[in-house]
Amino acid sequence: MSRLSQQVVTLKIDGRDVGARSNETILEVAHENDINIPSLCSVEGLSVVGSCRLCLVEVRGTSELVSACSTYVREGMDIVTHSERLSHYRQTILSLFFSERNHLCAVCVSNNHCELQGQAQALGLSHVEVAYRYPQLPVDASHERFVIDHNRCILCTRCVRVCDEIERAHTWDVAGRGVQALVITDLNEPWGSSETCTSCGKCVQVCPTGALFEKGKAVAEMSRRRRFLPYLAKTKEKSS
Amino acid sequence: MMPEELTELAHKEQTDAQQWQHQIHVCTATGCLSAQSDQVYTALTREVRDRGMDKTCRVKGVGCLGLCSAGPLVQVNPAGTLYQHVQVDDVPELVQSLKHSPVERLVCSTDIPFFQQQVKIVLANAGNIDPERIEEYLAVDGYQGLLQAVTEMTPSEVISEVIHSGLRGRGGAGYPTGLKWTTVAKADSHQKYVICNADEGDPGAFMDRNILESDPHCIIEGMAIAGYAVGATQGYIYVRSEYPLAIKRLRNALRRAERLGVIGNNIFESAFRFQIDVRLGAGAFVCGEETALIASIEGRRGNPRPRPPYPAEAGLWGQPTLINNVETLANIPAILRNGGGWFATIGSSQSTGTKVFALTGKVNHGGLIEVPMGMSLRSIVFDIGGGIPNELAFKAMQTGGPSGGCIPETHLDMPTEYETLNQIGSIMGSGGIIIMDETSSMVDVARFYMEFCQDESCGKCVPCRVGTAQLATLLTKIAEGMATPEDLILLEELCDVVKHTSLCGLGQSAPNPVLSTLRFFRHEYLAHIRQ
Incomplete structure (x- = not known):
């Protein structure tokens, strides 16, 4: 079957x-x-x-x-x-997300538009019990219109998938493993010098946190437009 | 090739072997090679030639002789005298002794339980045949199982035989092999695959490596039989690139098998065709997980994906795929030759057959062993292993590597079976056993394995990626005496979350070493904690 x-x-x-x-x-x-x-x-x-x-x-x-x-x-x-068990697990998983990198909502472009923040509010996460890891991570602002701030990335790979599956450019991918993993452009070159990036901005629109954002956006100004996605996915399905 | 040719070649090799008065077997598996057994081999060959004995005495490189801790090992047949720690300087005396009595100071007694209590099915040829010559494998009934399957049995009869044998997956989880074969055989597709998982990665485990180095043809034969049974025409052996010798011997064996026609098109003049290719892993432990392994063969990043669909339904390139571990496949030729009923009489009722273990750590006799299932853990440590050196006390037995647990003295009388090991919070695992004495700290052991899992997590799912890192941090804090009682509670809570919410087996089993040491050695944790 x-x-x-x-x-x-x-x-x-x-x-x-x-x-x-x-x-x-x-x-x-x-x-x-x-x-x-x-x-x-x-x-x-x-x-x-x-x-x-x-x-x-x-x-x-x-x-x-x-x-x-x-x-x-x-x-x-x-x-x-x-259930009680599920909500305990979900809260702990969210805590792990928050502890992994440097999520500082108060100064984030996505404050109030962030899905990680939204889930934490919805699930009533009042504090993080595990230790913050405070890793030192780079910010790549070499692209003329967009920025990637790895401190806010949760490795959901939405950018990787949208770039590969919808835009068909496959500029993004994941390098390294475990807590060392990072999303990269091309063969880990600066985004600005990427030869495959079409600057379409779909990755920026699907990012759930403030990791990918448009230049010029200040705190809490980065909202996302995603309505194009199901439509494009349908078109892709039809054409293939 | 014709079936008669196979018998003819085997017979010729058997006759040839009888002409030698002496056959000197030198272990050339990685264990002994690391102790320069290759130099011993060269020196022996030269010495025999120089003394003009090369018409009556043959020096032969063989696979693993078992007692790796006493390497380099040399065995003189047909007398069966085993020599240990043989150095190049010992060679003249050794060759001289062939005409007289053995060199006493080098003799390793084979009367000890280490040799007497083992039962060899998988390792039957290891140490006896030259892994680089297919003729020697043929002489010990090699490819007879495949011949029988292809020429006399239907695929479903082959599967019945495997079901009847009660064989279970030797990769660690113990899934019934016959059932797995059935599901792939029943899957509807014109293209199916058989994969041999040789991505052995547990610290201290070297069973698969030694099987591949000692008897590569039994894996090829096992895969071809599996291919015939499930309806696959293409096989892949996924072996980690850290095993250069195993890869070399495997590739050599594949070439010989192809040339002879035991794999390829029209095997034994039948319509069955089967081809095998070798694929190398690039060093990621997680690629032992079947969906990650498949991704890696497909040329993608070795990340696991959620199951279902299981590989039996949608595996390699979306096609039904059978994935078996090296040791599982190594059992298949013997099961076909002797029947599933014969196999089921060995071992215990729920765990039939034998299990190969790599016995290491604080134990007198370390090496590669094969014991019947159901043997007590105590026998493995104290009879086969010969007990703990330096008159120290036994503390724990670690099985299953980073997915397993530590078994204390009080549980040593349990039989070696999948279920009993699960009950006490460990797993059978692929076969690594590390023995620890009273000087080992169990918190350090737990921390070692957690750091291993943290390094080897692919980073895809959050509980494993961040959870193992947090657990490793907590264990370090405990080991360094900086932890509070609250940290211990958090440790247990996190273990629960990582175990139940991780995406694949790596994360789901990563907390096992912590949970089992907490269960049996909690006092050691408490002793480290500031009150």
Whole structure:
């Protein structure tokens, strides 16, 4: 039974009966039904990576948690999206995000428009228990219109994916591993001298935090426009 | 090639071998090579020639003889005398002794439990055959399993035999091999792949390396049988580039096997074709995880992805893919030759067969061992390993590397089985065993493994990327006596989060060394903490 053969299934999310197609993910079905599952790495129109782990949900009858963004719905599934255990895990994961690099909301271009900040507010994260790591990270302002500040990057790889999958330039990628990992342009050259970058700015529009921003934006001025994405993704699908 | 040719070649090699009065086996696996066994080999060859004995005595480079801690090892057959720590200076005396009695001062007794209590299936040929000559593998019934499978059995009969054997994945998790084969065989696709996972990376583990160096053809045969059973025509061996000798011997073996026609097109005059290519890892531990391994073979960054879909359904280039560990595949030829029923009589009921371990650390006899499943852990340490040196007390046995745990003295009477090891917070793992004595600090052990996981995390998911770094920081704080009781609580909480929310097996199992040392050696943590 291939995933493409679309079947109609019914399942339960948080006790509510919902209908769905078998090629939809738990996250998609939940959003369709106005059930909020937090997530940071997933964005409509881009491929799924399942790396932020915020969208983990419980499936009754199994002990393991599954990421809602990468799991397809099945007939009779009974999904719990909010529980004490999940909210503890989500808060800790957010703490790990905040502790990893230097997230200083008060001086950030994305203050009040930041998805990381938004999730922290929504999930009631009042403080970070783990130690801040305070790494020394560079800021690359060599591009004529945009800046990448690695101190605010959460490695969600949205920029990598949009550049590869929509713009088809593949300027961005990830170098290094573990906590040493960084998104890079071309073969780790300054963004400004990149030969593949088309300066389309899609990476800047999908960035969830203040890591990628337009030059000239001051504190709290960087808001994002993403409505183009699902449209472009559809066009790409049709043409291929 | 025709089946008769195979038998003919094997017979010729067996007859040839009988003409030698003496065969001197020199271990040329990496362990002994690092102790200059290659020089011993050259000196022996020259000495035998200079004395005009090269018509009656053959000097032969072989794979691992087992007791790596006593290398370089040399065995004189047919008498079976084993010599340890052989140096170039010892060579004249050794060759001289062939006509008389053995050189007593170099003899290593094979009457000790280390040799007597082992049961060899996977390592049956290691130390006996020259891994660079396919004829020697043929002489010990090599490729007979493949011949039987291809000419006499249907693919589903081959799978039944594997199911019947009860063989479980030797990479560590113990997933039933027959079941895995069935799922790939049932997957509907015109193109399927078989991958041999030889990306062995646990600290202290060298089972797969020695199998590849000692008996590369058994892996090729195992893969071809697997290919026939699941309907694949292409195999890949993913081996880490830190194993140059294994790669060299593997490539040499593949060339010989292709030339002879035991792999390639129309194997044994049948319609079955199977080809194998070698792919090298570039040093990332996470590439042992199957989805990361697949990404790496495809030429992409070795990052894992969420499962399902499992590789059996959508693996390499989106096609159904069978991934087995080196040792798992090495068991296959013997299972086909002797039957699954024979295999199931060895070991215990839920964990059949044998397990190869790399026994290292504070133990008298270290090296590569193969024991029947179900043997007590105590026997491994005190009989086979010969106990702890310098009259120190045993403290813990580490199995499963960075994904495993430390087993204390009180649990040593448990049998070596997948389930029992899981129950006590460790895992069978791929086979690395590190023995620790009373001088080892368990906090340091936990910290070592956590720093390893931090370095080897691919950085894709947050709990593993940042969680392991935070855990390593906390463990350092504890080891340095700077931690508070709250830090210990945080440590346990973080372990829980990393274990249950990480994307792949690396992160999910990274807290195991901490959790198991906390379970059995909590007092050591408490002793480090400021009250």
